[in-house]
Amino acid sequence: MREVPETWEYDGSFYGFLCLVDRAFSQKVFPTLILTPETALESLFLGDLIETDEARAHKIYRRLQQRLTPENLRFIQTGFYATLVNKERCLLDTIEIALGTKDSLENFIGHPSVLPVKKSIKTLLGEVHLFTGFVRFEYVGKILFSKIAPKHYSLPFLCPHFVERYFNEQMMIYDETHRLLALIDHGQVTLIEDSECPEIKATDEEQEIQDQWRAFLGAVTIKERINPRVQMGHLPLRFRGNMVEFE
Template identity: 85%
Template sequence: MEEITETWEYDGSFYGFLCLVDQAFSRKAFPVLILTPETASESLFMGEWTTTNEARAQKIYRRLQQRLTAENLQFIQTGFYATLANKERSLLDAIEIALGTKDSLENYIGHPAVLAVRKAIKTLLGEVHLFTGFVRFEYVGNILFSKIAPKHYSLPFLCPHFAERYPNEQMMIYDETHRLLAMIDHGAVTLIEDSDCPNIKETVEEQEIQSQWRAFLSAVTINERTNSKVQMGHLPLRFRGNMVEFD
């Protein structure tokens, strides 16, 4: 595919990206830069706006399902939610490679675009893994509630872990970084974008549970053996703001 010195812009959604994919392959050209409303404010360039069309996006997604292996399609989808500068441009290169092979994109890490996406995915999933141990829930009525502040768009990948682990519970997890609310109802996950944090109020029972938890941690702590440097290696400071034991 030819690379052209153009800048394109879209709304930042996955459907919007699929419309960009359709536009790029229809024109047989990839732009040098792709902007979203967030990155456009930091750029000196004006982009050609690509309108998101849900029907068009679904059509392209079905075509990708037909022509890409399930593994490579998952690589593209996960890569879209990873944090990477001008990731859309790298993903277009990855899609072009995937369309021409049945091999895993993992075998093409010699290509700069594929390698960049792979590293971004590894960082994203690494954060997800950490949050499986660092999320702290509290009871708000009959609902388990937690608030997190991830660097990456981790919440959609984190929810299946808790949905499977607690299939009989109702839970809410709020991502204050991306203003994303996840509602998990007996294993079924619903995501609400651009959401404010729910106004919650702890019950007396929950306050007592938290008090007992802090008392337990205080009792098992040996102050003379405290090693802050080692502790930060196992539990970085950025995770502690929403953990009850550090409240």
């Protein structure tokens, strides 16, 4: 695919990216620079705005489903939600490779665009794995509530873990970094973007349980054996801000 010295801009959504993919492959050109509303504020260049058309995006997604292996499509989708500089440009190259092969994209990690996508996915899923152990819930009425502050767009990948473990529960998880709220109701997940954190207050029973647990920990802790350096190795500071134990 030929690269042209152009700057394109889209709304940063996955649907918007699919519309960008449609334009790139229909015109058989890749732009030098791709901007989102966030990166456009830091750029000296004006981008050619690509409007998001959900119907068109769905059509492009169905074509990718037909042309790509499920593994490679999942690689591209996960790569879109990972944190990576020039992510969209790398993904266009990755899609071009995937369209020309039935082999796994894992076999192309030597490519200068596929490798950074692979690394960013590993970082994203690594954070998801950590949060499966560091997320803390508390009862707000009959709902389990938790607030997290991930570096990456981890929440959509984190929800299936709690759906599987607590299928009969109603839960809310709020990502304060990306202003994303996940509502989980007996296995059904709804994501609400650009959301404020719900105003919540733990029940009296929940607060009593927390107080009893803190009292227990205080009673069994041997102060002389406290080792903050080792503790930070097992539980980094960045996860502690929203953990009930440290409130």
